[in-house]
Amino acid sequence: MILLGGVFSAASLAMRGIALGQGEAVRPVLSGRGQAWKIVEDRATPDGALTLHSSTGETIKLSRFLESYEAPAGVPYCGLSFPRLALAEADLLADTLLRGEDDPDEMAVRDAAPSVDSHFESEQVGRIVWTSFIGTPQADDVMPLTPAGNTRNWHVDRIAPELHAGAPLVAHRREGLLGGDLPIIVKQFQTGPGRYWEVMVFAETDTTEIHQVPSWQRVTLVSNGKVERVVYGTSYPPFGPFRPDPDESQFNAALLRCVFFWRKTQIGQMQIHLPRADWSDIATHGFVKELIVRRGGTGARYGVVDRDYAGPEYDGFQDIFTASLYANLVWGRFDQAKAILIDQFEHFVTPDGLVAMRGPEVGQTGLTLSLLALYARLSGDLAVLQRYQLKIGAMAQVLVALHDKALGLPDADPAHGLIAGWSESDACLFPDPSIWWKPYFSNSGLAARGLEDGAILWRALAPGETALSEDWLKRAKQLRARVNEALSSSIQHDQSPPYVPILPGVSESFRKSLLTHRYSEQQWAHRVYAELLQSGVLTPDLENQLINSMRAHGATVMGVVGNLAPPSAESRDMLGFISYGYALALLRQDRIREFILFLYAHRYHIHTRGSWTASEVAGLRGELALFCLPAQMTLPILLREALVHEDENGTTLHLARGVPRSWVWSESGIAVSDAPTRWGKISFTLRRRSDGSRLDMWVTAERALPDTIRLALRLPKSRIPRSVTGSLPPHALVLSGAALVIHPGDVRDSRIEIILKST
Template sequence: MSDTAPGRRRFLQGMAATGAAMAIGPVTATATPIASPAVSPPPPVRTPMAALDLQGHVDLPGFRVADTPWRVSEDLTHPDGDLVLNDGARACVIGKRTEASYDESPQPYLGMTLAEIALADADRLADRLLARGEPDEREVRLAAPPVASKLDPENYYGRLPWTSFVGTPPCADTMPVYTSGSTRTYHPDQVFAALHDAAKVARRREGLLGGWLPAVHKVVPLDEGRWYDVIVFADVDATDRFVVQTWHRTALVEHGRFTHVAYGHSYPAYPPRRQPPDAAAFYAALLRFHDLWQGELHGMAAVHGGTPGWADMPRFAFARERVVRPDGTYPRYGAVDRDYAGNEYDGFQDTFTSSLHANLEWGRFAQATAVLDGYFTDFVQPDGMINMRGAETGQFGLTLSLLARYLGYTGDAALLRRHRGKIEATVALLGELHDESLRLAPDDPGHGLIHGWNESDACLFPDPMLWWKPYFANSAMAARGLGDLAACWTRIVPGADVSAWQRRATQLRDRVQASVRASVRHDLSPPYVPPLPGVTRTFREALKQEKPSEQQWPHRAYAELLQADVLPADLANLVIDAMRGHGATTLGVVANIGPVDPGSRDMLGFISHGYAQQLLRLGRIDEYILFLYAHRYHDHTPGSWTAGEVSDITGGMPLFCMPAQMTIPLVLRWAFVFDEGDTLWLGRAIPRAWMADHAPVGMTGAPTPWGMCSMSLRREGDVLHGEVQLPDRAVPGQVRLCLRTPPGKRVDTARRDGEPVRVTDGYVTLTGAPGQRVKVEALLV
């Protein structure tokens, strides 16, 4: 469902007549969305007053909670000063951190022209950023204009280009927040006319209160010591089903104090019935908002360390998912605009698989359970088909693989047993498609490879069967899913015979490997690997000469092929090299591939984590870190972190989609904790630059197939300290702690609990009893 030039909106308009004539088969009865299981709320997050220094804070109007008075103070000496609410003994400290929403680069595109980058087969930005090894984070950030830094409504078909939105889990809709801080129903520029000045607002900074809370914070600088400060968040006390009620504070700050401040709630005043709220109501609502969201995200895994923002991005992504999904769990692909908040997208497979995967990796098992149960209840039909316009064949296999991961992480066989019939029907569907391919002539390039749509949008065209083809990803994902599910199915259905599943998984894996190897074009440099067998043109050539082309959307086919991990290392490396060398990556992230255009080279915000995952498996760590940096800085709006389905590198505003928001949580988690077969890697892709400032870097409470584990690295002078809590159950293979040294340093010797330990390729192998804490010290030279 990815975007292609000249834009998804035009494409959909052109397909309107086709879509109106389409029909969908029988569907299952719709179930009520399943809420997360009720649990006792955690105590609110508070800081003892004795630990705070409020010198320089400005006192603001307070409020009362029951019989307790609360004081409010704020550091207004700079835009990112803390806002503190306290009851005299304990404080709710709400930090601020904003990022520039305009282009700060002194040399856009690293000195190259956009046309040079767009027309080149090779990913020239990635090549330049990787020339010295691990990329520099700041250099990556400045390599292209940030998302939403150059907004022109004409490029968005007349819609107002919002950069964020707010909402609550119970509400079934969201409220966009525009560049000035206005919403659809409340306009701060009615009080502060300067916020209607597009030139002023274009130089804004944006962020989120508390680092990750779904509360918008905007700063519009005026001159030294003077700025407009805008805060918007959703009212968590509102009970409206579809109407998002909002709280607003807009202030002019001048030299450390408010000289004008206005508070608002949802709508402009209509005296005498509707009056603006007072400060006390606003700050009391902010406290309730803070405590609700702290409770919503309580108990998930956490990362610490790194440059500012990284630890907050996963929390914000999961908070945003709860905002986007009605009742917090019912699926939505997008928000705000009909594309993609329409019900026709609710059953999109990527929304399900990205959510299930990310929530599992961060230990959000209650949300994962609700997402899985709701999807199989509402969107998987008894015959295994999905209640959505166009199925993506590879996603059926990925679904089976993630069901196995769900069982391995949660042990919840009962839920999978409840959906046994639909799961077995999904397996049967893949088997029928495979059997059909086996009936082809042995010399047919598609013999033994599953045929089917790889991209959902194929179904919108006049002749969708043009894309009913044997893309390698279809069979690779099926092999992965069938193999993973077969390995655990007897825990769900004791005594079940899964030998046929295992044989089919092996047969598909072998056929994919043989067909990919036979399809490599070694006459090109680097060698070219097509997305399907039997084609002679590269995808760039095909998209230029064939209209339409069966090689459309090759980005999905490549990303899923790599994520399935069925290729030996030499072939997987060939695929990645071919992608980087023939136009399938942008800034080291999977590109959104369309006809070559000198004015654009787009980045794919969702799906692309499969490519990153294979980089990690292959030990291509510098490229993995480039992906991590580039996705954050060039697929997310700065500070407000709205992720685009497809983002250009010219500063435009893309369409938001929820699966894109889940990419950073996945890729960041794997940088710290990643299981590969029977091996558990710890710290494999932590950027070396993060180890230079002596602050601890690590992850706590990370789920694995063998239980929870934690890891941390900390540099003190020329000694690198590592601490690991091993998983709750024995790892059948190895636990490997990667000693990520600061730039310019390497490990000389290492000790584990005081005893010498061997360092192999930058890692140490750890053994010990389940749950044991292990300490490692490495001498750096």
């Protein structure tokens, strides 16, 4: 309902201490959540906020955070020629960006290549041109948006002809999200000094439509802080007197509904505060995108719009389930995690333990078991897992049967004891899928992890079936040992650094194999490497050798796992999904500078600018890329682990392990609230004093703090920890190199002060 009366005025706002600045305007009064609301919009700068003020004093400030599609400043590709970096075995971009001892420079990473979706033909063959989308959890589809902000039904250039497809004005736009993370897309197109068109687009949230996405549009011409023209739109263009354009009050009321709806979906999840709000926003926006993409908010879907990847034949793809379940669990979104789990096991897991997908992936089957155990550990909900106990048991027995087959091979066979099977479901699209029925190291690595974690889960689900859980644990131990043994004996030490293959007993590198064979058994080497590292079953020495090999021998691009293909002077692509397993290993091995490079590169070269649509695969030339949901889940997973990370032995909780030095040293500090862990929900704050003399830390737990907490002290080189005091006894606080090791004992909270000295 739209209130017609003037509850607010400029004078009444001033009386409440809300002063209107230059370019701000008071909008009509609206109702929502039982209150009257006034919208105040700042037009003094293009980045001015839109603020909601309620009659009871509540204020919601929605910033405009926009990123530019302008070409990178300076020489692209860090001064390297594109053919050289594309053909080189070594990751030359990573080598350049990691020079020196400091963290990689964020802006240098951003400008190292054109942004995704920034350079393409306006009519790319085989695909409509869209770079972002809007939608609601209610709908089973989304509405794509063109670079100019057109929906499929309502075109911006009807209002502003200069915003036509292919116009330089459109190519050089600024784009972002209102409020930083809300699915309210804002695009700005500068027409001259102080003059620009702004397009705002979002989906109606108060709808029962499941087959359509009702939309709202606003096109505004702003000149020197003043609105010269504004046009409002809904799903369709006006049709004479029968379907007029909406007015300002109708648009603002829909905007208010949208804000309230999406903010409600974030209640109960872990909250993070970082020195730069855009970093926390890009993580929380990942969950917004997920609710839009999934049918009805929970039904599995890989991509959107294009038949590849929005077709239902993709819905059973295991990576959709594993990436989403992982991300939602570690952010404390247990209701969504449960809904995803139910959807997967009701619709896609069959009684024999396989998935309704063309080619079940062995590694992802093991990862599924591990994540089910994580679900039980973090949520405490065994009931939903007991509902699917038979299917869970059958899934584990698939790995057992494959392991038995591997054990039946002769001892002299390099594949003895290693699980053979497809690592990638796409193997089934080729004439002879048996080419890829191979003992990839990742199959056994994630199977070992899945059987080990699955055995612990099984003890809780079926305490009387100890023989089964003991067998799984025994097999997990065998697989872990065999993977380490086989990998170690397969390393090619005649190369520098030594080359680590994806299969036992092979002499060809994946690059040579891809160049030599039409159908190469090493076609999806990127998946094998990333999954093996995610399993965490390798010894630290082997894990580091594998990381070194990947970076030196063609498997990474700008510090992110590459989408590995035959070498070409024309392309070298980055992998948006799956690759987070590589980043987790970097964190585990304290290769933090490389981990931070991964964060920066993934954000700026896998995601579109501002509206943050993640790509399955992204080129380095600004090509049009395809969205996939697992890629969107990568940064939420990694930011959580960078801030709050549990070691695999369950003995140590790492805090701030993977954050940039600039974040630690920021006066605004770092804060995490209600991060779910095996010890219950944990919260902590880290903030430096304004004079740089000390860091203040607070840590609290829902139950009791873990036995050991390790706080990473990634400080500037000019600051060295000198001493530490706090509410804990001195022996419980130990400075150890660039970390503070805390042994809190049986307490639920502690305040700690770290005194610093200058060098």
